[in-house]
Structure formats: C-alpha cells, structure tokens
Amino acid sequence: MATTPAHEAQKLFFEIGMVQRARAGAALGELGLGFAQAHALRMLDPDEPMPMSALAERLFCDASNVTGLVDRLEARGLVERRSAANDRRVKALSLTRAGVALRDQVLAVMSEPPEAIAALPAADQRALRDILARAVENLRATA
Amino acid sequence: MATTPAHEAQKLFFEIGMVQRARAGAALGELGLGFAQAHALRMLDPDEPMPMSALAERLFCDASNVTGLVDRLEARGLVERRSAANDRRVKALSLTRAGVALRDQVLAVMSEPPEAIAALPAADQRALRDILARAVENLRATA
DNA sequence: GCAAAAGGTTGAGGTTGTCAAATACCTATC
DNA sequence: GATAGGTATTTGACAACCTCAACCTTTTGC
Numbered sequence: 001m002a003t004t005p006a007h008e009a010q011k012l013f014f015e016i017g018m019v020q021r022a023r024a025g026a027a028l029g030e031l032g033l034g035f036a037q038a039h040a041l042r043m044l045d046p047d048e049p050m051p052m053s054a055l056a057e058r059l060f061c062d063a064s065n066v067t068g069l070v071d072r073l074e075a076r077g078l079v080e081r082r083s084a085a086n087d088r089r090v091k092a093l094s095l096t097r098a099g100v101a102l103r104d105q106v107l108a109v110m111s112e113p114p115e116a117i118a119a120l121p122a123a124d125q126r127a128l129r130d131i132l133a134r135a136v137e138n139l140r141a142t143a
Numbered sequence: 144m145a146t147t148p149a150h151e152a153q154k155l156f157f158e159i160g161m162v163q164r165a166r167a168g169a170a171l172g173e174l175g176l177g178f179a180q181a182h183a184l185r186m187l188d189p190d191e192p193m194p195m196s197a198l199a200e201r202l203f204c205d206a207s208n209v210t211g212l213v214d215r216l217e218a219r220g221l222v223e224r225r226s227a228a229n230d231r232r233v234k235a236l237s238l239t240r241a242g243v244a245l246r247d248q249v250l251a252v253m254s255e256p257p258e259a260i261a262a263l264p265a266a267d268q269r270a271l272r273d274i275l276a277r278a279v280e281n282l283r284a285t286a
Numbered sequence: 287g288c289a290a291a292a293g294g295t296t297g298a299g300g301t302t303g304t305c306a307a308a309t310a311c312c313t314a315t316c
Numbered sequence: 317g318a319t320a321g322g323t324a325t326t327t328g329a330c331a332a333c334c335t336c337a338a339c340c341t342t343t344t345g346c
Contacts (some may be wrong), residue, residue, distance in 0.1 A: 001235055004268075005259055005265070005268040005269045005271075005272045006148065006256040006260055006263075006268045006272075007254050007255075007256060008272045008276075009253050009256065009260060009268055009271045009272040009275055010253075010254050010255065010256040010257070010260060011202055011253075011254045011270065012276055012278070012279050013156075013159075013160070013163075013260075013271075013275060014253060014254070015155075015265035015282075016275065016278060016279060016282065017156070017160045017163075018182070018203075018305070019166075019203075019229060019282060020156075020160075021156075021160075025170060034300095034301060034302075034334095035301095035302090036301075036302060036303090037301090037302095039157055039161070040144045045156060051324075051325095052324070052325065053323085053324060053325080060161070060162075060165035061302090061303070061304090062304060062305080063324075063326090064303090064304080064305080064306095064323065064325080064326070064327080065302070065303055065304075066325090067326055067327085068301085068302075068303090068323065069301095069302085072301085084177075085312080087311085087312070087323090087324085088310080088311060088324095089310065089311045089312070089323065089324040089325070090311095090323090090324060090325085091324080092327070095199075096234060108228035110153075110157060111150050111154045111157075112150075112153065113149040113150060113152065113153040114153070114282075114284065116278040116279060116281045116282040117149055117152060117153060117156075117278055118149055119278075119281040120149075120274065120277060122148070122279075124274045125147070125148040125149045125152060127270060127274060128152045128271070128274050128275075129147075129148045129149075129151045129152040129155065129272050131239035131263065131267045131270060131274075132152055132156060132159065132271075133151075133155055135155070135259040135260055135262075135263055135267075136155050136158055136159060136259060137224060138258060138259045138262040138263065139158075139257075139258065139259040140157065159325060171334075176334095177303095177331095177333075178332095179332075179333060179334090180332090180333095194293075194294095194295070195294065196292085196293060196294080204333090204334070204335090205292065205334070205335055206293075206295090206336095207294080207295070207296080207334085207335075207336080208293070208333070208334050208335075210295055210296085211332085211333075211334085212332095212333085215332085230292095230293085230343070231293095231341080231342060231343090232293040232294070232341065232342050232343070233292090233293060233294080233342095234293080234294070239298065256339080272295090
C-alpha cells in the first residue's frame with residue numbers, strides 16, 4: 001500500500017469534501033434546492049445562454065438527466081428554454097431574473113469556506129489557494 | 144462580494160472535488176457499487192463492529208437511509224447484521240471476508256489522487272498534505 | 287411497573303441517475 | 317432534392333438515494 005504525500009493529501013481532501021458537502025446540502029435545502037439543481041444553476045452563465053448538451057458536459061452526466069433537472073428549475077421560474085435561431089434542435093438555457101438572484105445565493109453558500117479551512121492561519125489559506133490554483137490549471141490543461 | 148484567500152481556495156477545492164467525484168464514481172461503478180455504498184463500506188471498521196446509528200452519523204444521513212444501504216450491502220454478502228448481546232435493539236455491522244476485500248479496493252480507488260493533484264510538483268504535494276492535515280485537525284476539534 | 291426515550295424498520299414520496307428508444311432537426315452526398 | 321446518417325433533446329422504465337412520519341421492540345429512569 002503506497003502512501004505518497006499525494007495519496008495522503010487525497011484522503012484528507014476527500015474527508016473535508018464530504019463534510020463540506022453535507023454542510024452545503026443543508027444550506028441549499030433551505031433555498032429549496034437539491035445539490036444537483038444548485039450545481040446546475042451555478043454552471044449556467046447569467047449573460048450567455050447555454051445549450052442543454054453543454055450543461056450536461058459540465059455536470060459530467062447524461063443529457064437525459066439534464067432534461068429532468070431543467071424541468072424542475074423551469075417549473076420554479078429560474079431558467080428558460082429557448083430554441084436557438086440557427087439550429088432549432090438545441091434549446092438554449094438562460095437564467096430568469098429570479099434565477100440570477102438565486103444563483104447568487106447559491107454561489108455565496110458554495111464558496112463559503114468550511115470551518116476546517118476558515119480556522120487555518122492566513123498563510124496556510126494563501127498557500128492552499130495558490131496550490132489549488134496550480135492544480136486546477138493542470139485540470140484544464142489535461143481536459 | 145468578499146473574495147478572501149479562503150473563499151478562493153474553497154471554490155477551487157470544490158471544482159477539483161466535483162471532477163474527482165465523477166472519476167471515482169466511474170471506477171466504483173465497475174466494482175458494482177454506488178457512491179453511497181462505497182462510502183458506507185469505507186466507514187466500516189474491519190475489526191470493530193459498528194451499530195447502524197453510528198454509521199448513520201458518519202454518513203451524515205438519516206438512520207432509515209442506512210437501513211436500505213445496508214440491505215443492499217448485505218444482499219451482496221459484504222456485511223452482516225448481528226444483534227448486540229448487551230442491547231438487543233442495536234444491530235452491529237461487521238464486514239464479511241468479501242466485504243473486507245472489496246473495501247480495500249474501494250480505499251485504493253478513493254485515495255488515488257486525481258490528475259490535478261498528481262501532476263503537482265512534489266513540494267506542492269507535501270505542502271498540500273500538511274495544510275489539509277491541519278485543516279482536518281480543526282475539523283475534529285470543532286466536532 | 288410504566289412512561290419516556292432510543293435503535294431500527296417500514297412506507298410514502300421526491301430527487302437523481304442510467305440506459306434504450308423515439309422525435310425532430312441538420313448536413314452531406316448521390 | 318431525396319435520402320442516409322448524425323446530433324440535440326425528450327420520454328419511459330427502472331434503480332439508487334434520501335427524508336419524513338409512523339411503527340415496533342427494547343431499554344432506562346422514576
């Protein structure tokens with residue numbers, strides 16, 4: 001069983017992630033959103049309508065799943081489906097005014113650092129941010 | 144909108160977490176496990192039987208949910224329910240031989256660092272591990 | 287003893303996710 | 317310009333996951 005620093009980091013990362021997910025889930029529940037719906041809202045661009053298929057890619061899930069997700073968001077008046085002019089197969093998703101407002105609340109909840117991170121010394125927080133920024137850069141380069 | 148280093152770190156953390164979850168989900172699917180079942184397996188101690196209620200706490204979910212989760216694990220012969228001798232209300236969960244073996248595979252999958260982290264310089268990996276270790280310590284102190 | 291509390295299950299109901307098939311539309315080709 | 321094949325989305329079937337309220341059994345405190 002190899003336990004490199006990367007492996008140890010990964011386990012810790014995971015543990016914090018699970019706690020954070022539970023905490024965020026509770027806060028999102030109070031906004032009347034499930035985790036998936038909130039994540040979908042977060043991924044939509046308030047300025048630029050996005051095809052369903054693009055949303056499915058960003059959510060790493062099946063397109064048919066997005067249909068249901070968007071059904072619920074649309075039923076609550078948060079997003080609108082509009083057929084694209086140039087290709088009538090695609091439905092472009094745009095946020096309503098209410099959608100933008102709720103999305104802002106979601107962003108606030110989801111970017112609220114959990115206890116574990118909030119309690120770190122300032123130097124650790126900065127170092128963490130910098131390292132994770134490099135990690136995300138790797139992510140984009142690979143994808 | 145306050146964007147402190149902790150907030151920025153949190154957003155990055157979240158982004159990596161989502162990718163990692165998708166990746167792990169696929170690998171776990173090949174083991175025939177959903178994410179929740181895998182997580183439950185991970186939480187069980189191979190040496191020390193654990194009451195259902197304790198598992199529910201560790202999973203941050205309702206006890207009735209654990210019933211279903213354990214039903215499925217038991218149906219596959221991975222865990223056993225056994226009534227505790229001193230208190231016949233509690234059912235102690237113990238892993239079968241097959242359960243221990245599969246749990247090991249789950250641990251391997253879940254602690255495999257994602258691309259993003261694996262590609263970091265060694266110094267960053269060590270620093271990340273150290274910072275997250277301090278963060279988890281905060282977590283336990285608070286809880 | 288007996289009421290209250292604790293551990294677990296059950297049933298109803300909603301969300302989330304997958305897959306396969308259907309629909310509607312676009313595009314290239316003969 | 318008809319037709320074959322590909323793409324975007326939806327639908328339906330089905331399973332996993334999750335919560336809540338109600339229930340049964342056992343334990344505990346009085």
